[in-house]
Amino acid sequence: MKKVYFSKLENRYYYGISRTFWHILSALAVxxxxxxxxxxxxxYLPASKEKVVKAPEPQKEAYPKQVEVQLDEVISAIPKERSQIEEIKKTSETARPVRKPRVDLVKKDTIGLFAFEQQVARLKNLLPPGEFPKLWSGDGYYRYPQGELKYKVTKLESYREYVTTSDGLQLKIEKQTNRDDFASSYNQKAQLVAGFNSVLKPLKKDIRRSLITQLVTFRNSSLKKTLSSLEVLSGILPLYDDTHVNKAYNRNRSFLLRNPNDGIGLLSYEAETLPNFTQSERYAASNIIKSEYGNHYNYNLAALQENTSNFIPFLRRIDADKQAIALNYYYQIYRGKNRDRADKIQDIENAHEQRLNQIEQDFKSAQLLAEANYELKKQKKGFWRKKSFYAIAIAVGAILAITLILLMLSMIRNVNRLAQAMIETNKNYTNNEKTNSIISNNS
Structure with a gap:
């Protein structure tokens, strides 16, 4: 009796509660x-990246009002002795700005040969090979390894060989532009030769001849900057008289290469300003402007332009052969009268530069912070992705285990029910047998 009772209790509560429990676990796993x-x-969704906006450039404080220089002050300051004037003009040629490091970045290709040959043909029109044969063919001499007499007797070329001492102009251009991949493609070579042509075209033929060999070796940091330099040289060199063109080229070339800024801005300004001077005075005036720009204005072109523009109207009332020296003394007097203003301008420029640097620094810091946050978000997503894969694997495994456990419990329950049914059947059969036996005995 107790066994039957416990079997019923087991079937009713143990298996029932276990099945509910495992169903709950399965639901949690799912x-x-x-x-x-x-x-x-x-x-797997892309991590959001914060957009960083650079602060706008602050407005520069206005310069204080300048103290004007009068024409009488300039004229009275000009020396009477011609030798003193010439000495001052010479000293203006000695300014040497700081050299900048060079960076050459040019890609190779072999396209544009026709354009290059077209530009070389135009260069030949400016410097005709008939007039300058050695320029185009190069120079050299014959060497006779087995003696000159044997060649004279036989006239065979195998008894002599030509030794080149200098390449022709076209070959020289190709070699120079191929160095360090400065302008290795023919399109780039064509652009350079076009720049040479623009510089040489306004000049006389003998000046072209002396300049071309220097132009071939001219390079200013990068191809783009070299082309810009050639463009500004083509505008300024024709302004000088013939006796100063070569010196002006060397002076301007040195200025472009050694200027801590690009130098192109000042030469462009000179090209606009020098026509106001007598041609013979332009070279000296150009040197004085460069010297003033580098030595007293810290390469602040805007301030130099403001100052020089006030002098230009005086030129009509100054002797033609004293215009450059008058500019020199104008600068001296101006600096003396505006020394405090110059200091104030420098303070304004320094403060403005500091603000620009601070804006740039803040912008870069914000970019770095945004990038760091972006990487952190990516790492966070990666971390949770990995954990989720683990969780999926564990949950699926738990579901499979629960399924097996429930299956086993169901089998055990069914076996127990079958056994219980068999016991009851046997019991009923035994009882029936006993009953039948008693009935038979009574009969």
Whole structure:
């Protein structure tokens, strides 16, 4: 009786409670899979990156009002002795700005041969090979390894060989531009030769001849900057008289290469300003402007332009052969009268530069912070993706284990029910047998 009771209790509560319990665990495992799959999907979405906006450039403080220089002050300051004037003009040629490091970045290709040959043909029109044969063919001499007499007797070329001492102009251009891949493609070579042509075209033929060999070796940091330099040289060199063109080229070339800024801005300004001077005075005036720019204005072109523009109207009332020296003394007097203003301008420039540097520094810091946050978000997504894969694997494994456990419990329950049914059947059969036996005995 007790055994039957416990079997019923086991079937009714133990297996019933276990099945409910395992069903709850299965539901939790399925829910875990759903959550983990959602996290995996979220982790594959691109991480958001904060957009960094650079602060606008601050407005520069206005310069203080300048103290004007009068024409009478300039004229009275000009020396009477011609030798003193010439000495001052010479000293203006000695200004040497700081050299900048060079960076050569040019890609190779072999396209544009026709354009290059077209520009070389135009260069030949400016410097005809008939007038300058050695310039185009190069120079050299014959060497006779077995003696000159044997060649004279036989006239065979195998008894002599030509030794080149200098290349022709076209070959020289190709070699120079191929060095360090400065202008290795024919399109780039064509652009350079076009720049040479623009510089040489306004000049006389003998001056072209002396300049071309220097132009071939001219390079200013990069190809783009070299082309810009050639463009500004083509505008300024024709302004000088013939006796100063070569010296002006060397002076301007040195200025372009050694200027801590690009130098192109000042030469462009000179090209606009020098026509106001007598041609013979332009070279000296150009040197004085460069010296003033580098030595007293810290390469502040705007301030120099403001100052020089006030002098230009005086030129009509100054002797033609004293215009350059008058500019020199104008600068001296101006600096003396505006010394405090110059200091104030420098303070304004320094403060403005500091603000620009601070804006740039803040912008870069914000970029770095945004990049760091972006990487952190990516790492966070990767971390949760990995954990979610683990959770999915564990949950699926738990579901399979629960399924097996429930299956075993169901089998055990069914076996127990079958055994109970068999016991009851046997019991009923025994009881029936006993009953039948008693009935038979009574009969």
């Amino acid at each position: 829910l875990s899979v759903i959550v983990a799959v959602s996290i995996v999907g979220w982790s």
